[in-house]
Structures are given as C-alpha cells and as structure tokens.
Amino acid sequence: xLVRLIYASKVRDGLAxxxxxxxxxxxxxxxxxxxxxxxxxxxxxxxxxxxxxxxxEVNEVYHRIVGDTRHRDPAILGFTEVTARDFADWAMGYVGxxxxxxxxxxxxCPRPEFDPYTMSTASVEALLHELLGVARWKTARTERPSS
Numbered sequence: 001x002l003v004r005l006i007y008a009s010k011v012r013d014g015l016a017x018x019x020x021x022x023x024x025x026x027x028x029x030x031x032x033x034x035x036x037x038x039x040x041x042x043x044x045x046x047x048x049x050x051x052x053x054x055x056x057e058v059n060e061v062y063h064r065i066v067g068d069t070r071h072r073d074p075a076i077l078g079f080t081e082v083t084a085r086d087f088a089d090w091a092m093g094y095v096g097x098x099x100x101x102x103x104x105x106x107x108x109c110p111r112p113e114f115d116p117y118t119m120s121t122a123s124v125e126a127l128l129h130e131l132l133g134v135a136r137w138k139t140a141r142t143e144r145p146s147s
Contacts, residue, residue: 006078009071032091043097078121
C-alpha cells in the first residue's frame with residue numbers, strides 16, 4: 001500500500017546554507033534505499049515535506065526526521081493512502097522559497113507570509129502539485145536505468 005505523508009517543521013537556530021545541501025543529499029540516498037520518494041520545500045525557517053512510499057517505510061523516515069535535532073514543532077499536515085506517487089522521479093526533490101516563486105507559495109496560504117501550519121491539507125497538496133509543474137527544482141530527477 002502506498003501512502004503520502006505531508007508535514008511541516010520549524011528549523012532550529014544555527015542551520016547554515018550548506019546544511020540544506022547535506023540534508024538533501026542524505027535524504028536522497030536514504031530514501032532511494034527504502035523506496036521513499038517526495039519533495040522538500042524550505043522557506044528560510046520552515047520545512048514543508050511530502051514523503052511517498054510504503055506505509056512502514058514512510059513512517060520510519062518520518063520518525064527519523066522528527067528525531068533530528070535540526071527540527072522542532074513537527075506537525076503532520078496530511079496522511080493518506082494513494083494509488084500512485086506524485087513525486088515518483090525524486091528520491092527527494094527540493095525547491096527553495098525565492099522571490100521568483102513567492103506568489104506561488106502565498107497563493108495557497110491564508111496569511112501574507114508562507115506558513116504551512118495554517119494551511120489545509122488540500123491547499124498544501126495543491127501547492128506541491130503546482131510546484132511540481134513550474135518550480136525550478138534544485139536537484140535533477142532520478143536517473144532511470146535504460147531497458
């Protein structure tokens with residue numbers, strides 16, 4: 001059974017710019033090993049992440065993330081069974097909050113600043129779908145072996 005878990009967490013003080021690259025590289029390696037895919041958004045103070053895969057694997061990844069001291073105030077924004085993955089090509093895609101995509105992030109948020117804690121599950125999913133279509137992802141899609 002496939003599931004999708006979407007959560008937000010706040011970043012502890014002291015996260016350096018290179019830490020995001022490190023988190024992303026580790027996520028890609030760890031997630032690929034257990035068949036978890038997804039997307040990570042970082043807004044300069046908040047992580048918004050979607051994890052997709054088997055229920056046990058997604059739960060294990062989420063619990064490992066919650067135990068990471070770089071995160072605080074984790075909140076599950078959505079957890080549902082799905083028939084197919086939206087982020088099947090990414091062991092972990094990434095998009096940052098920039099001036100170019102600010103309007104897109106705010107399009108689904110009820111506040112004048114991006115705050116996923118105030119968003120409905122439907123709004124978060126709509127944002128992620130729209131980001132999938134138009135955002136410049138920091139990492140390339142995963143290479144698929146040729147047949």
